[in-house]
Amino acid sequence: MKRLWRSMPLRLALLLVVLFATVSLLSLAASYAYSRSAFEQSIRDDLAQDMAGFRAAPSARAVSILVQAESNETDPGRLVLSYVTPSGQIYGNGAVARDDEGFHIISLEAGRAELEGQYLALSERLYGGRLTIARSRAEIEALRPVFLNILWISLLPTVLIALSGGFILARRSQRHVEVIRRALEHLTGGDLSARVQSGPRWSDDLARIGSAVNGMAQAQERSVAALRQVSSDIAHDLKTPVQRVSVRLEALAEMVEPGEAADLVVQTRAEVSGISATFASLLQLAQVENGALKAQFAPVDLALLCRTMVEVYEPSAAEKEQRLSVSGAEAGLVSGQKTLLSQMIANLLENAMRHTPPGAAIDVSVVQEGAYVILEVRDDGPGIPPAEYDRVTQRLYRLEQSRHTPGNGLGLSLVDGVARLHGAVLSFGDAEPGLCVRVRFAAA
Amino acid sequence: MQPQPGAAISRIMKILVIEDDATTGTYIARGLREEGHVVDLIDDGRTGLVAATSGAHDVLIVDRMLPGIDGLTLVKTLRGAGNTAPVLFLTAMGSVEDRIGGLNAGGDDYLVKPFAFGELSARVAALGRRPQAVEQETALHAGDLTLDLLTRRVVRAGQELDLLPREYALLEFLLRRKGRVQTRTMLLEGVWDLSFDPMTNVVETHVSRLRAKVDKPFDVELIKTVRGAGYRIDG
Numbered sequence: 213m214k215r216l217w218r219s220m221p222l223r224l225a226l227l228l229v230v231l232f233a234t235v236s237l238l239s240l241a242a243s244y245a246y247s248r249s250a251f252e253q254s255i256r257d258d259l260a261q262d263m264a265g266f267r268a269a270p271s272a273r274a275v276s277i278l279v280q281a282e283s284n285e286t287d288p289g290r291l292v293l294s295y296v297t298p299s300g301q302i303y304g305n306g307a308v309a310r311d312d313e314g315f316h317i318i319s320l321e322a323g324r325a326e327l328e329g330q331y332l333a334l335s336e337r338l339y340g341g342r343l344t345i346a347r348s349r350a351e352i353e354a355l356r357p358v359f360l361n362i363l364w365i366s367l368l369p370t371v372l373i374a375l376s377g378g379f380i381l382a383r384r385s386q387r388h389v390e391v392i393r394r395a396l397e398h399l400t401g402g403d404l405s406a407r408v409q410s411g412p413r414w415s416d417d418l419a420r421i422g423s424a425v426n427g428m429a430q431a432q433e434r435s436v437a438a439l440r441q442v443s444s445d446i447a448h449d450l451k452t453p454v455q456r457v458s459v460r461l462e463a464l465a466e467m468v469e470p471g472e473a474a475d476l477v478v479q480t481r482a483e484v485s486g487i488s489a490t491f492a493s494l495l496q497l498a499q500v501e502n503g504a505l506k507a508q509f510a511p512v513d514l515a516l517l518c519r520t521m522v523e524v525y526e527p528s529a530a531e532k533e534q535r536l537s538v539s540g541a542e543a544g545l546v547s548g549q550k551t552l553l554s555q556m557i558a559n560l561l562e563n564a565m566r567h568t569p570p571g572a573a574i575d576v577s578v579v580q581e582g583a584y585v586i587l588e589v590r591d592d593g594p595g596i597p598p599a600e601y602d603r604v605t606q607r608l609y610r611l612e613q614s615r616h617t618p619g620n621g622l623g624l625s626l627v628d629g630v631a632r633l634h635g636a637v638l639s640f641g642d643a644e645p646g647l648c649v650r651v652r653f654a655a656a
Numbered sequence: 657m658q659p660q661p662g663a664a665i666s667r668i669m670k671i672l673v674i675e676d677d678a679t680t681g682t683y684i685a686r687g688l689r690e691e692g693h694v695v696d697l698i699d700d701g702r703t704g705l706v707a708a709t710s711g712a713h714d715v716l717i718v719d720r721m722l723p724g725i726d727g728l729t730l731v732k733t734l735r736g737a738g739n740t741a742p743v744l745f746l747t748a749m750g751s752v753e754d755r756i757g758g759l760n761a762g763g764d765d766y767l768v769k770p771f772a773f774g775e776l777s778a779r780v781a782a783l784g785r786r787p788q789a790v791e792q793e794t795a796l797h798a799g800d801l802t803l804d805l806l807t808r809r810v811v812r813a814g815q816e817l818d819l820l821p822r823e824y825a826l827l828e829f830l831l832r833r834k835g836r837v838q839t840r841t842m843l844l845e846g847v848w849d850l851s852f853d854p855m856t857n858v859v860e861t862h863v864s865r866l867r868a869k870v871d872k873p874f875d876v877e878l879i880k881t882v883r884g885a886g887y888r889i890d891g
Contacts, residue, residue: 451769451770454770455677455680455769455771458771459679459680459683459773462772488770489855508756520848520850521854523848523858524848524850524854525854525856525858526858527857527860528856528858551852554850555852558852
């Protein structure tokens with residue numbers, strides 16, 4: 213909802229509503245003011261005409277008779293006539309009184325109550341007396357509710373239509389933007405076959421962005437396919453000779469007598485297997501970054517996998533007098549590819565064992581935290597400086613302090629690759645002392 | 657090259673090797689022939705497919721990348737035509753995706769280059785015996801040792817052995833494949849369910865712990881080390 217408020221179409225709709233309402237209000241206010249003054253003018257004209265009628269009378273006496281006759285038939289709420297003769301007699305249906313608050317028009321009926329409402333009055337000396345004619349402003353006042361009604365009737369539907377239209381458009385464009393965003397997310401996650409499926413109701417600009425995204429994805433997919441072809445060609449062309457070397461070394465090992473030559477053969481065979489291991493890591497990395505493996509994801513118990521891997525590494529740790537332990541939950545289900553996840557744990561363990569001194573303790577744990585399953589490998593070794601956290605996952609990157617320890621610098625790159633393939637987040641922290649590697653998965 | 661001791665009791669098989677690299681091909685063929693098998697070696701996919709369709713071979717060893725028809729297509733075509741001979745893929749790639757692709761195409765096992773001959777030999781022997789009826793065994797035997805699959809109890813010479821779960825699994829795996837060599841990687845796959853080699857001596861450690869319980873207190877050694885290949889329990 214919050215995101216909806218911030219969406220473009222809704223903001224435009226709101227802006228238009230405000231603009232439209234302001235313009236309508238201004239024009240209505242102008243016509244109201246105009247109508248008001250026109251009405252007032254016509255009342256003043258009427259008053260002048262009334263006055264002229266009375267002025268035509270020949271004497272004060274005649275005026276009094278005329279005033280009296282007319283007042284008998286006139287509602288004082290609409291028109292008040294009052295004539296005060298020179299002798300002080302009052303004729304008419306009302307009188308003008310004056311007090312501290314100004315002029316008041318009062319009824320001449322019983323009680324002499326003040327008349328409600330406002331009047332426009334015209335007063336003139338006539339034959340020594342004073343004639344006052346006042347017409348009610350009620351008609352002008354009646355304009356106000358009329359205009360208010362016009363305001364509601366004209367403005368409300370417009371505002372409602374504009375708002376709901378904006379809301380619908382915002383929802384629709386949000387859906388379409390979401391389709392694009394999801395496609396981009398898949399692409400970022402390595403699934404290069406993801407495409408934006410635009411519909412016939414898409415707006416032109418979004419559809420254009422969608423097809424541009426698709427074009428980019430296609431280009432990316434093509435270049436990755438070419439790269440993969442190259443890497444599989446290289447693998448084939450280089451691994452076959454490595455196989456031949458290994459075949460010949462095996463034959464050679466059978467032939468030579470124990471001694472210096474035999475030792476050389478053993479060392480060479482170890483080198484060859486190191487070469488093919490690095491090869492395998494590079495190929496695996498390329499494959500993990502491709503994302504096609506997502507199709508083979510199945511539920512995997514990370515905790516069980518950790519227990520197996522700790523068992524597998526226990527003998528090597530014992531040789532270095534290091535202690536491996538498992539803690540945390542009994543089970544931690546994530547969706548993933550089992551072999552890659554085992555390899556990830558293996559690399560984390562190897563890494564910890566390689567970069568800690570004899571006697572170090574290494575603990576692997578899997579815990580469930582809300583919607584996440586968190587894998588943690590912590591050791592009490594020297595750790596790594598926080599400034600290096602970002603760099604250790606780069607391919608073939610090795611810290612200055614570990615230049616002389618074995619390893620090919622691909623271990624954490626693969627961990628990072630496997631984490632990303634699984635939508636998990638890899639982070640490093642200080643275990644005080646030591647290194648704490650955390651991989652946060654979404655629980656399956 | 658010495659004949660592999662583990663192969664001595666395997667039955668003689670007719671094996672078709674389809675491998676375009678001459679050195680690797682001759683190496684495999686020579687080794688298998690020394691074990692007594694009959695080997696046909698072919699170096700391209702198309703001829704290989706024709707030879708394989710004859711149906712005369714017990715096991716096929718197929719390289720993933722071949723000139724003509726590649727290994728994957730070859731095996732898919734064979735399977736489509738109803739040929740069920742067990743296939744061992746050889747590959748330079750060895751990634752997870754590759755492996756699954758190979759097994760999905762109808763391959764039965766997968767071996768990544770570079771490999772040692774012992775590994776190949778053990779896997780070929782395992783494939784040759786693959787078509788077995790599912791046996792309703794309740795116990796496995798070797799010499800005076802009995803492993804009860806229902807109660808998970810292991811008894812040797814009337815004496816009950818106290819095994820940890822992994823030791824039990826290891827013993828069961830070896831007993832089920834009695835008389836055939838099981839390599840490190842086969843054990844890692846079968847007992848630890850790992851399809852990559854973690855380069856630790858976990859197998860050796862567990863075998864030696866198992867031996868300490870199964871063999872050491874007794875006169876006859878049941879678990880044999882086959883040099884350069886793996887381990888085996890004889891009948």
